[in-house]
Amino acid sequence: MRLIPREVETLWTLFTGPVVWALHFLACYAAAAIYCAKASEAPFSFDALRLSLFAITVVALVAILAAAWLSWRQWGFGSGDPPHDAPTRHDRLLFQGFATLLLSGLSFIAVIFVSVPLLFIEVCAR
Amino acid sequence: MTNAASSERTADVQEEDLRRVWANPTGWRYWTSVNNTQIGLWYGSAAFIFMLFAGVLALLVRLQLAVPDNDFLSADMFNQAFTLHGTVMMFLFAVPIFEAVAIFLLPSMLGARELPFPRLSAFGFWSFALGGVFVCGSIFFNAAPNSGWFMYPPLATDKEYSGIGADIWLLGLSFIEVASIAAAVEIIVGIMKCRAPGMRINMMPLFAWYLLIVGGMILFAFPPLIAGDILFEMERMFDWPFFDAKRGGDPLLWQHLFWIFGHPEVYIIFLPAIALMAMIVPTFAQRPIIGYSWIVLAAVGTGFLSFGLWVHHMFTTGLPQISLAFFSAASEAVAIPTGVQIFVFIATMLAGRVIFSLPMLFGAGGLAIFVIGGLTGVMVALAPFDWQAHDTYFVVAHLHYVLIGGMLFPVLAGIYYYYPLINARKLSDRLGKIAFWLMFIGFNVAFFPMHLTGLRGMPRRVFTYPAEVGWDLLNLISTVGAFIFATGVALVVIDILRPKHREPKGKMNPWNAGTLEWISEPEENWGVRSIPIIKSRYPLWDQPGLIDDINKGRFYLPDTQDGRRETLVTSVLDADPVQCLRVGGTSYLTIISALSLGGVFIALTFHWWLLTVLCGIVTLGAILIWLWTGTSEIPKRNERDIGLGVTLPLYVSGPASVGWWAMFITMAGDGTAFASLMFGYFFYWTIHPDFTAGLPGPGAGWPIVAVALFALAWLAMLLARHANANDRVWMARLSLLGSVPITLAACLAGLAGPYLHDMQPTVHVYPAIVWVISLWTVLHGLVAIIMQLYCLAGSFAGRLTASYDADLRNVMLYWHFLMITAMISFGVLGLFPEVR
The missing domain is CATH 1.20.210.10 (Cytochrome c oxidase-like, subunit I domain)
Structure with missing residues (x-):
């Protein structure tokens, strides 16, 4: 018995990585926008905000890695090469796994891209 | 030999039938065509x-x-x-x-x-x-x-x-x-x-x-x-x-x-x-x-x-x-x-x-x-x-x-x-x-x-x-x-x-492409002569004889039944056949509803209010007739032999049906528009130290009453769907009927907050955004009432029964979205000013 079944019969898993990216992006944008608009009333410093967004970034990256691992497993850990174009359920699953893995990779990079400003920008605006 | 000859004759007859059912009307009626290639x-x-x-x-x-x-x-x-x-x-x-x-x-x-x-x-x-x-x-x-x-x-x-x-x-x-x-x-x-x-x-x-x-x-x-x-x-x-x-x-x-x-x-x-x-x-x-x-x-x-x-x-x-x-x-x-x-x-x-x-x-x-x-x-x-x-x-x-x-x-x-x-x-x-x-x-x-x-x-x-x-x-x-x-x-x-009728016609698939769109024949309206079984990404390259088999009608749905336009519905991941869907044919209703809806927008531009209302009524009427006559029709037979030994249902409801998905997709878009209005509400909150500008809000009471009433109506709808599925017809009708006044009361309660607190939308943006979000939700409530009455009428007319319940299940899906909308809109409008 597995916690997450090996074969997930849905199209939705394909979008896991990008959805995590979108949530992370929204969190960063909304948190910074609200903080900067309400900076005078904020009970914590901008650095504290950056640190918590860093924490969220780590969570997002871990979530994407988890999705990547699951899709890697669905892809049979790379046991077969693309193009996965045979008219069988097996190849359809391999394709889903591989495509999801690729998207997880892109989402991972995109999350890092979006979190870079947190490293370098120390104030809302100067 | 005689067998082959007779099957060829059958194929010819089927082809003629198919051509007739899918033909576009001639003369000026041509413009009432609905065939997708034409459109x-x-x-x-x-x-x-x-x-x-x-x-x-x-x-x-x-x-x-x-x-x-x-x-x-x-x-x-x-x-x-x-x-x-x-x-x-x-x-x-x-x-x-x-x-x-x-x-x-x-x-x-x-x-x-x-x-x-x-x-x-x-x-x-x-x-x-x-x-x-x-x-x-x-x-x-x-x-x-x-x-x-x-x-x-x-x-x-x-x-x-x-x-x-x-x-x-x-x-x-x-x-x-x-x-x-x-x-x-x-x-x-x-x-x-x-x-x-x-x-x-x-x-x-x-x-x-x-x-x-x-x-x-x-x-x-x-x-x-x-x-x-x-x-x-x-x-x-x-x-x-x-x-x-x-x-x-x-x-x-x-x-x-x-x-x-x-x-x-x-x-x-x-x-x-x-x-x-x-x-x-x-x-x-x-x-x-x-x-x-x-x-x-x-x-x-x-x-x-x-x-x-x-x-x-x-x-x-x-x-x-x-x-x-x-x-x-x-x-x-x-x-x-x-x-x-x-x-x-x-x-x-x-x-x-x-x-x-x-x-x-x-x-x-x-x-x-x-x-x-x-x-x-x-x-x-x-x-x-x-x-x-x-x-x-x-x-x-x-x-x-x-x-x-x-x-x-x-x-x-x-x-x-x-x-x-x-x-x-x-x-x-x-x-x-x-x-x-x-x-x-x-x-x-x-x-x-x-x-x-x-x-x-x-x-x-x-x-x-x-x-x-x-x-x-x-x-x-x-x-x-x-x-x-x-x-x-x-x-x-x-x-x-430039006119090309003097040039000789080229052959089919002139570029030797591998994908299926090249089986389409410019003179025919039926999409494909028979619906093939696909085994490759480039079937025309990899499946020899495919075009011939398709055009000789050797695959699915080579014929017509009851003179209706039909297409095949398959499953999302593996494309297994699940339903033979009867689609709408030539109709004036599409033009009438589009033109009258256009009339609404054009009349609004020039502030011709009466004409706006008039066009709105025509639009609503045309859409209702369109739905009543053209959708969720109960077929004479439940099943249809689509060829190659496969028999499929003609009617399905719920998530298996295309109508349910259309509702889901439409409401996802609708939900996004609503989310954008809510974004506006919070946007005004961020840019002002006090976004209410000291003006009265809708209060917490009426919005909470509105949410409660919407929840009650939603429960009544759930009951209606459940009763209908279990063939308890009167229970279903009573619940449907009961949910109408509850929904109406919910709408009134939604408007009562801003109205009774005398919120003037022209004075400041805060009352304006509260009004616009309330109106959005209430308008959806009113549409829900039309849907409830439509289902009720369907039940009385025998179009909505225990096994033919697509309309009710689609309306229920709408209600799920409406419930979320009502909870968020009235929840935020009522409670956010109190807790911020």
Whole structure:
């Protein structure tokens, strides 16, 4: 018995990585926008905000890695090469796994891209 | 021998039946056709004509700018011309042309006889055509919108400056957005549920993958603009101050809502064009695409990332630098999936033996131009560079390189490639080559110098400029280039329009392509003669004898039953046949509902209230008749033998049915529009120390009562569905009937809060946003009541029974969304002012 079944019969898993990216992006944008608009009333410093967004970034990256691992497993850990174009359920699953893995990779990079400003920008605006 | 002869005779009879059922009406009734291939052609032609119109406007603009201190156009006419040029190119050409191509190609490409909602496509087309003529026609009455295609307030909310033009823009385009969402529903459900048996998702043509993503993007990109349009029109019509800074509003909210739509829109335009390339490149490399999964990565990745870019149009509005940096980073990241596609094409070409044909010429030329536009895009995505280049001709150059390279050239490649599907003949190779070189050279001569004029400081949208600032020569060159480019376009038009009936018909599949759309015969309306079993990504290459078997009717649904138009519904992942769907046939109802809905929008523009109401009633009536006579019909038999020993149900309900998915998709878009209004509410909260400005709110009491009543009505609906499913008819009817007054009470309670607290929407933006969110929810409640009564009537008429309950289950889905909407809207309106 597995916690997450090996074969997930849905199209939705394909979008896991990008959805995590979108949530992370929204969190960063909304948190910074609200903080900067309400900076005078904020009970914590901008650095504290950056640190918590860093924490969220780590969570997002871990979530994407988890999705990547699951899709890697669905892809049979790379046991077969693309193009996965045979008219069988097996190849359809391999394709889903591989495509999801690729998207997880892109989402991972995109999350890092979006979190870079947190490293370098120390104030809302100067 | 006799057996073979008799089966051939049967096939002939079936073919005649099929032809008769799918025939378009003749004479002037031809315009009541709903066949998707027909609608696709009309749609495409109309979009192309709008493009030519907007192109002429661009030439007028270029003529005016050819020399300094020119007086060819007045300042105001110039403003109207460039505004309409941008508006028409984006809303009436770029987006609709892809909807047209998709509606035209998808049925045969997916091996479907028809997409699931042909009447919806017809409705979308007529909405689009009417809205388009209305918007374009305004310039002949000197009443065109004149404040830029993005309609920024406060310029566009200034009635003295913008006149009626802004209303025409807002209402005309809202109407066209309805058409886009209708097309998105048709395309998404079609791709997910109507693929030929065996066409699993790993074997779907890449065009379908792209269009699936683009359909999803439309659902999340267009509704924010619709929400923005509502706020904007409320300000113009009733002086609700959403964008008026003096009364707490903020013009920046419009910019947010516009660009949350506007940036994904660039990719909504670009992805389908690239999708055409993904069909063309393998054909002319004569091999399967390399990196199918990578294209899927690129399509999905771009689709998502494109929603994280909108603020890069707002780099100079004074937002916090940290916000700018997030969007700058995402804007750079989107270059990755965009680049992947181009490398996939190059790899496919390198691995195959490329035949350099005309479609490839347009495609390759377009990609070269697009890459330059992409590179300047990476430049302007950097906030510091953008601060210099913003609002200069550098941006004009950038966006035209992106759109003409990334969209217009690939679309022309597509026209040259797919023309044989329309007319069984190719377009002229010689004319096409001349046209390409005129366009390619003309384009670069026109737009490359604009980078320099921009860097020299020439701002966008000025109607003239003085002689001594050093912009003269560059502008003159641009104008000359524009006319060379236009000559090329004119050649394409001549080539398309010149009579070809004397030329011999070409053979089917003249380019030797591998994908299924090439089985389509221009003279036939039935999509496919029989619905094949697909075993390859390139079935025409890999499945020998396929065309013959299809055309001899050896696969599914080679015949008709009860004289009805039918198509096959299959499962999402593996495309196993699940239902034989009867689709709507020729009808006036689509035209009547589109034209009367258009009447609503046009009458609103001129504040003819009575006519608005009248048209609204006609629209509602037409849609109800359409639903009653054309949907969820109980078939005479439950099942249908579709051939090859397979029998399928004719009626399904719930998530297995296409109607349920259409409702789900529509409500996802509807939910996005609602989320945009809520975004507005919180936006006003962030920009003010006290966003209520000390004014009374709706209080907590009435909103909570409203939520409770909505919940009660929702429970009554659940009970109705449950009772109906268990064949307890009277219980179901009573619950349906009972939920009507409860819903009505919920609506009244929703309005009671702002009404009883005397919230004046014209005084300040806080009461205005509270009113608009309440009205949105209440309006949905009223629609729910119509649905409840419709189901009740269905139950009495015997159209809604325990086993035929599609209507009720779809309405229930609507209610789930309504319940979420009510909880969020009244929850926030009532409680947020208390807890903040």
